[in-house]
Amino acid sequence: MTMSGDVDFDPATLEGFLREHFGKTADFTLERISGGQSNPTYFVTYGDARMVLRKQPNGPILRGAHAVDREYRVLDALHPTGVPVPKPILYHEDPDLLGTPFYLMDRVDGRVYADGALAEAEPAERKALWMALADAMAQMHAVRPDEVGLGDYGKPGNYFERQIGRWSRQWEASDSEPIPELDRLSAWLKENMPEDDGAVSLAHGDFRMGNVLFHPTEPRVVAILDWELSTLGHPLADLGFCCMAWHTSPDEYGGILGLDLAAEGLPAEEDFVDRYMQKMPESAPLLPFHKAFALFRFAVIFVGIADRARQGNAAGADAETIGPLARRFAIRGLEVIEGTHAA
Template structure:
């Protein structure tokens, strides 16, 4: 599905790629992929090659956001491990080409489901798709960062404390109005940090919409959108994937309120169990992890809204998603109220 045209000169990109990639010839076809809220993404197609380009959005950006160099580094490190990632092609830091740093990866042919209810899949396949989602996350977390050159991809200690501080700062820099739920969550999280400091390669935004499945089989071909990846605790990734059960269909395509058995969809406990069965660690999800995941998601949507107000959002519907910051903060507060 295509969106608006690029904010850069396609001819300059075409010339750069023909200089940089052997065998690239003929007319370049450029198509923006609609729907992304982070880094603008394009299909770049030649007669001899099918590529995907991801770049930073234009304009002023929050510190550490839109780190396409880190995305390229992590998929390059994981490509030989068997963790399903797109094949990396090249990274370009030269802003003269498309206005920002960018990278290219090979384009795969598969299925991406943008709603957690898997409307585009047969009901009898949906549990297997969720099982594959869980097992691919466990495979990622089983990778030893040091063995793949990612020992310095993030700090190995105080992950939860740093996450709380980081997303608190992002909130301070981007919010348009106060939110008492956010204030409450920040204080509660800071006072309930677990002692467990196990470390894995963490995706940072792991969910159904960020993986590509095989065209016919319930098998993950590639984990996508590595913008928030770092070294971190694996259970925050798992909690983030479980947000689907804590949001409604109208709130970013969640599962809450659906007749899940009738739809062939698993419960959260079944999804967790599939992950635990494939995992190489014995940690288990609890309220802290879910609250932190929902807090992060609330701040992320506030950042999307801030980019929309500034006019440099990656997607035209950024303004329409601004309310989701409050929605997810409220869901996290509901977990605290439930005890």
């Protein structure tokens, strides 16, 4: 047995479980994957099987949060459709084994880029990588949830009204320091919600450059990852969320605001949106509301990360430094609706 990184369960217990399911082997390695603020994730090698394990974090969690069962259900539904997701292997509900429920999926080889600037990619490929991200998002949204067994995966309709209510309540319930900008943004969103157009798709909830794997040599998405926040929702919520990169700076969770996009080989925001719209021609237009909503929601997520850090059960080691980003993202949301910066 070989281990690396901080493991929050007994590896011998997992090895015994794998032995029951896959047979006996001398080759077992377990590696904690760094990064991520939510569900602890591990690379698991057992014999010839190369897998990824995702589990809930130890300790108290909010009701409905860290829903690894929902993640697994989405993978199971989407994998046969051709949407790029890892192949699911099994889901284990009983928390007695590893302390929380968990699931296993195939490990997919590919490239990961932590932020929108794509610093580790060749400049000549960067625009193509962003266009591939738009293509993968459109492919995901083109799937009809009721045709793949996900018709009851969430409540259809009035998505933004429900989401703004949910995240506003989460913000109001936090014991963090006041953030007046977040209060202002919340109020604006409630007052400027577009009329519901009835569009319903599988909404990823955290669709961005850092949550996909690209082919090792081609500008093509081979796996969409981290489905914890997924539900039935409005497709423009994901598109607006992905566009946050053009409205946040590199030190604000990897945005590209302020960079010389042409010199860096990066697309303009309108090019990315146009690519998506070419694949989804019946989509309603993307509005400042959708981008401001994304910034608001992520700001509240940052509040939650800071709250968990104070409680001692945030998954990421940098959780305490991420907390202050809540106010900065709220300010960026206000800038979007006021038009005070250009992407």
